Structures are given as C-alpha cells and as structure tokens.
Amino acid sequence: DTEVTQTPKHLVMGMTNKKSLKCEQHMGHRAMYWYKQKAKKPPELMFVYSYEKLSINESVPSRFSPECPNSSLLNLHLHALQPEDSALYLCASSQEQGVGQPQHFGDGTRLSIL
Amino acid sequence: SQQGEEDPQALSIQEGENATMNCSYKTSINNLQWYRQNSGRGLVHLILIRSNEREKHSGRLRVTLDTSKKSSSLLITASRAADTASYFCATAGFQAGTALIFGKGTTLSVSS
Numbered sequence: 004d005t006e007v008t009q010t011p012k013h014l015v016m017g018m019t020n021k022k023s024l025k026c027e028q029h030m031g032h033r034a035m036y037w038y039k040q041k042a043k044k045p046p047e048l049m050f051v052y053s054y055e056k057l058s059i060n061e062s063v064p065s066r067f068s069p070e071c072p073n074s075s076l077l078n079l080h081l082h083a084l085q086p087e088d089s090a091l092y093l094c095a096s097s098q099e100q101g102v103g104q105p106q107h108f109g110d111g112t113r114l115s116i117l
Numbered sequence: 118s119q120q121g122e123e124d125p126q127a128l129s130i131q132e133g134e135n136a137t138m139n140c141s142y143k144t145s146i147n148n149l150q151w152y153r154q155n156s157g158r159g160l161v162h163l164i165l166i167r168s169n170e171r172e173k174h175s176g177r178l179r180v181t182l183d184t185s186k187k188s189s190s191l192l193i194t195a196s197r198a199a200d201t202a203s204y205f206c207a208t209a210g211f212q213a214g215t216a217l218i219f220g221k222g223t224t225l226s227v228s229s
Contacts, residue, residue: 007159036216045205045219046160059216093159103148103209103217108159 006030007109009094015115018084024112026077026094032107034058034100035077037069038093040111046093052077053100081114089116123206123223130227136193138223140206141186147209149182149189150217154203163191163204196227 007028016022026035034053038046051059052071060069066088068080077094091111097104124139140149148167152160166173166182166189173180179192193200203224207217 043222043224045222048216051216053214058214095160100214102211102213102215103146103150103165105150105162105165106160106217107162108152110157110159113157 007094007096007107009092009109009112011112012110013113013115015117016081016084017117018086020084021080021082023081024079024092024094024114026079026109027075028096028107029075030096030098030107031074032096032098033074034097034104035071036095036097036106037077037079038095040091040093050079051100058100084114084116086116089114123204123220125223126221127224128226130196130225132197132227132229134196134227136196136200136225136227138191138204138225140189140191140220142189142206142208142220143187144208144210146184147211149180150207150209151178151180151189151191152205152207152219154205154222156202160205193225196225198227198229201225201227 010025037049040046049063050069055071066083070078093111095106095108097106122141150165151163154160164175164180166180177194182189203222205222206220
C-alpha cells in the first residue's frame with residue numbers, strides 16, 4: 004500500500020468533459036507534485052506546490068488547473084483535454100521542496116481521452 | 118530536458134543473477150536517487166546517494182557514484198522475479214526548490 008492515495012484509478016472522458024483528479028497524503032509533507040507519464044517514458048513534472056502555494060508550473064497548458072486546498076490534498080482539474088493528454092498522472096509528495104528530497108508517489112490515475 | 122540517461126534500456130536475466138544498470142548525467146548534482154516502478158504502479162524510492170558519497174548499500178542494492186565521470190550504477194544482487202520493473206535514476210541540483218530530473222529508465226525482466 005502506498006502512503007499517497009490517488010483517485011480515481013482510471014478515468015475515461017470526452018474532450019468536452021470537466022473532471023478532477025485527487026491526491027491525498029497524511030505524512031505531514033509540505034511539498035506535493037503532479038507528474039504526467041506516457042508509456043515506457045519517465046515521469047514529466049507538471050506542477051509543484053510548496054506549503055500550499057504553487058511553486059513550479061512547467062509551462063503546462065491551461066486545460067490543466069491544479070489546486071491545493073490544504074496541506075494534505077492536491078487536485079488537478081481537467082477541462083477540454085486532447086487525445087494526446089491520455090497518460091498516467093502521478094501525484095507525489097516530499098517532506099519539503101528542499102534540495103533533492105526523496106519523493107513518495109501514489110499509484111496514479113490512468114486517464115484516457117476519447 | 119532530461120539529465121539522466123540509463124543504460125541499458127532493457128535487461129533480461131534469470132533469477133539468482135545480478136543486474137547492473139547505469140545512469141549518466143550532464144551537470145553537477147547534489148544527490149542522485151534511484152526509483153523502481155512496477156507495471157501499472159507509482160514509483161518507489163529505493164536509495165539516495167549524495168555527491169560526496171561513492172558507494173551505498175541497502176539490502177540487495179548497491180549504488181555507486183562517480184562524480185568525475187558523472188555516472189552512477191545500481192547493482193541488484195541475487196535477483197528475484199519480483200524485481201521485474203522499470204528503474205529510473207533521478208538527479209537533484211544544488212538550488213533549493215528545483216525539481217528532480219528523471220532519466221529514461223531501464224526495464225528489468227527477471228525470469229524464474
């Protein structure tokens with residue numbers, strides 16, 4: 004069992020739908036991350052939150068909107084996605100956004116865009 | 118842009134054999150980490166080695182770091198079928214707040 008919980012595990016949506024991915028951790032970590040991972044590729048960083056404030060946005064299209072309601076929760080709101088957005092979306096957390104701290108990952112949400 | 122490049126891309130061995138994966142990187146680092154990803158799962162942190170360390174052990178894992186060659190290796194001894202997974206190295210720079218940079222990964226298959 005992982006200590007970072009992501010829901011849902013699978014999501015199929017049309018290009019006009021609005022949906023949200025959720026991530027939760029109760030390790031007291033103050034940095035949380037969203038990654039996108041395509042098959043047989045490494046994770047690509049999308050966003051970093053540090054102490055509930057957006058710290059890094061890796062030039063992600065505005066159809067992805069992150070939100071950090073509190074220190075334990077991280078959401079990724081999805082709207083008007085494209086087929087190429089189909090991927091595994093991983094959430095991770097670390098104690099702080101310090102220099103190279105180990106990250107704890109959830110098992111991801113497998114997203115398919117029709 | 119990616120910092121780490123793993124070698125080989127894919128590795129197939131028999132149970133009981135040792136598996137060695139290599140990672141090369143381009144710029145100076147604060148630390149280097151190895152992660153494992155089983156099929157359909159998230160990444161699991163295995164081990165972290167700092168730039169002033171040369172070797173580190175954790176159970177059946179042995180990691181080496183050669184900063185002069187900008188390379189690291191991960192050795193898994195006495196492999197088991199459960200070690201079948203993708204392995205990624207990730208490098209961390211010196212500036213606080215910068216993200217880990219993951220390499221392309223090595224896919225390890227251990228057959229019984």
